[in-house]
Amino acid sequence: MSLHEHALSLFRGALGTVRPAPMLKRALKLQGDGCPQLLVRGQAFPVKRDLYLVGFGKAVLGMAAAAEEILGEHLTRGIINVPLGIQESLQRAGMQEMLLKPHSKIQVIEGAKNNLPDAEALKGAVAIQELAEGLTADDLLLVLISGGGSALLPAPIPPILLEEKEKLTKMLASRGAAIQELNIVRKTLSVLKGGGLAQLAHPAQVVSLILSDVIGDPLDIIASGPTAASSHSVQDCLHILTKYNLLHNLPKSVEMVLSSSPTKPTALENYSHVSNIILGSNTLALEEARRQAEGLGYAALVLSAAVHGEVGRVATLYCQLIQLVCLGFTSLGERPLGDELRGNLLQLAAELQIPGLHLDEFLQVLRGLGPDRPVCILAGGETTVQLQGTGKGGRNQELALRVGLGLHKAQGTGASSPQGRCEILFLSGGTDGQDGPTEAAGAFCSPELVAEALQEGLDVEAFLRNNDSYTFFSQFQGGHHLLVTGLTGTNVMDIQAILIRAMERS
Ligand SMILES: Nc1ncnc2c1ncn2[C@@H]1O[C@H](COP(=O)(O)OP(=O)(O)OP(=O)(O)O)[C@@H](O)[C@H]1O
Ligand SMILES: O=C(O)[C@H](O)CO
Incomplete structure (x- = not known):
């Protein structure tokens, strides 16, 4: 089976366990x-x-x-x-x-x-x-x-109109507000x-x-x-509106409700x-995927069920992690490269403040896996995308595209690249089956994606600049790298799977 097929089956297995009826x-x-x-x-x-x-x-x-x-x-x-x-x-x-x-x-x-x-x-x-x-x-x-x-x-609390509330939440989301922030505002304005x-x-x-x-x-x-x-007050809501520069542009109705809101919850x-x-929750889904990955012969590890942060930073985290794993698969395991990657990764993880993530320990377990077994790293959570363009996409497709670009750039370091001897697949998908306002749940990528796309005249970086990941994946290789499940009837955030195995030597 290809890594693509394995990743798809793990994603479906994870979904199976958080289906509403059995739960x-x-x-x-x-x-x-x-x-x-x-x-x-x-x-x-x-x-x-x-x-x-x-x-x-x-x-x-x-x-x-x-x-x-x-x-x-x-x-x-x-x-x-x-x-x-x-x-x-x-x-x-x-x-x-x-x-x-x-x-x-x-x-x-x-x-x-x-x-x-x-x-x-x-x-x-x-x-x-x-x-x-x-x-x-x-x-x-x-x-x-x-x-x-x-x-x-x-x-919406009268006199706020539905359209006014919708516009405000849409603006917050497009400026990169996290779901916590979004929902603190929603709570303050709702009956x-x-x-x-x-x-x-x-x-x-x-x-x-x-x-x-x-x-x-x-x-x-x-x-x-x-x-x-609720553990939040109207002050928290005002603080968020200020942070996203929306406080001075509020509709009159919202101003009225805010000024008459009780100060304490x-x-x-x-x-x-x-x-x-x-x-x-997401944890349950990841545990099932891990179990199934072991069944497929992988050494399978769950990184975290709480990966969050700006999509570009999270993509970098995954790219560095992939390179580090590949380093273990090669005879290039020179310390300087490994130490540098490890240092960068720890720094990035610290910046992202992923709750409960003990990356140091995780890397130690990874190191102990040995070079022969394929590796599967699973993670879950939700990234945020600050929309700059007018394209069509979702955070999972954007993440996959950014990981594809990151791996391509890392490969540019030539024969000494640790990725050179590994077969790599990355998948990111929303468990609800709908990634942003698109028909796809997410997307797959590999280090070859950027070069192959170029052969089809598709410039990954241009698509990313326009937040147009769905259009990219729909066009690239006839949509083969899109993850399409239809609405799944469940919803426990997003799941990422990284599959890595040593390339067969010819
Ligand atoms: N063109 C785009 N490219 C990348 N991300 C996008 C794009 N358009 C919207 N998004 C992101 O999609 C997210 C909304 O997607 P979706 O409707 O799947 O939300 P959700 O968080 O899964 O919803 P819920 O949590 O309510 O189930 C927002 O974070 C938004 O920034
Ligand atoms: O509905 C919502 O607010 C989000 O999906 C988070 O639960």
Whole structure:
């Protein structure tokens, strides 16, 4: 099998384990008929009267289908907001288990085209708000939350208009704001985010099951934390707007809401009716990919599930790591080159401040692997792209293209390049199956990409200058290097796989 095929199969294997249905079935049970109890990972919640379900996010359709199967007749009614086209896409892909059964008690509202809030998503948010407001102390509200939930649950505080909020978040994203920053702003301007939904549902018991798509699994940031106590204040929001130079260009409505926002977030004791439970994350997906890579004969290591930072810097990190591994495969293992690479890599990792990454230890393990076994390094997280151009792309495709360019440049050092004797493949993909506003999930690259593209008249650097990675990969070798999965029905950030094996000697 080619490295390309291996990487694809690892990516699909990783996705398999964070598919909503198996995850939900592992965690959720309903027990007892007379006075039923909802059991979540052993924690019991009595169902005194009615059991309602709401949900929003890219993975919520499959979560809801599995939940309805478990809850059966005990479910009174539900409403979920899911991405536009997801039912058709999953149907086409034959993923029946992610679809609701005919006569389901759960109403599905599709919206948020291209992951942006729209009128349909707003309609869904209003329906969810009305349901929550009508609950009593005897009701239980099961909330299904996954990434993409922010765009799918828009409820701007009046008089802010949806378009105004959308424009502001779009501007923040295009200036490179991280998801934490974006969602702190969203929370401040929303009725339902930042714990708003949980407060409206009071006094009902609220149980949220969450699929995390944010580094470190912060409850108050994932989907902008609609059922989590917010640890942020309006001051934090103002600070972010200042940082991205947006404070003096705000619509009047936003200014009004900001000036009348409470200075402190709602106190923690007001969340005693709420339980937030993380069901799955990027870590779970990487662990499965690692297991499968071992099965394919690789020495497989997980670098981190928290890789973040500007896409160019992260690409450099991966390029240096690849070179270092290749150095171990060659007889060129001279110390000066290895020491220099190692020093640069440690410095870059320190700059990126990747939580929990002990690169020094990781490199030691790498060094101990020995030269014969192919190596697979897996990582996950989410990079940020500061858009400069007007092209079409996504952070995974841009990362792959930048790694391709970096490896090409490193190869330029000639015969002494450690890469020379290695076969290398890099893959970066979004687990939701949609990378930016494109039809692809991500892309593959190898050190040969730049030279081969040039033969087709494609200038990688020009595409990068215009943030046009999707157009590049669509044209290059007939789109062979694009990772296309369609919407996957799950969402646990992005995954990168680096596969390296020694080249066969002729
Ligand atoms: N032309 C482009 N090139 C590179 N990156 C882009 C381009 N256009 C948008 N992006 C990036 O794509 C990201 C949005 O992609 P996407 O909609 O997949 O977000 P997401 O983070 O997966 O969404 P969610 O977390 O809500 O599921 C933004 O970070 C944006 O900077
Ligand atoms: O919806 C969102 O806010 C992002 O996907 C992070 O959870």
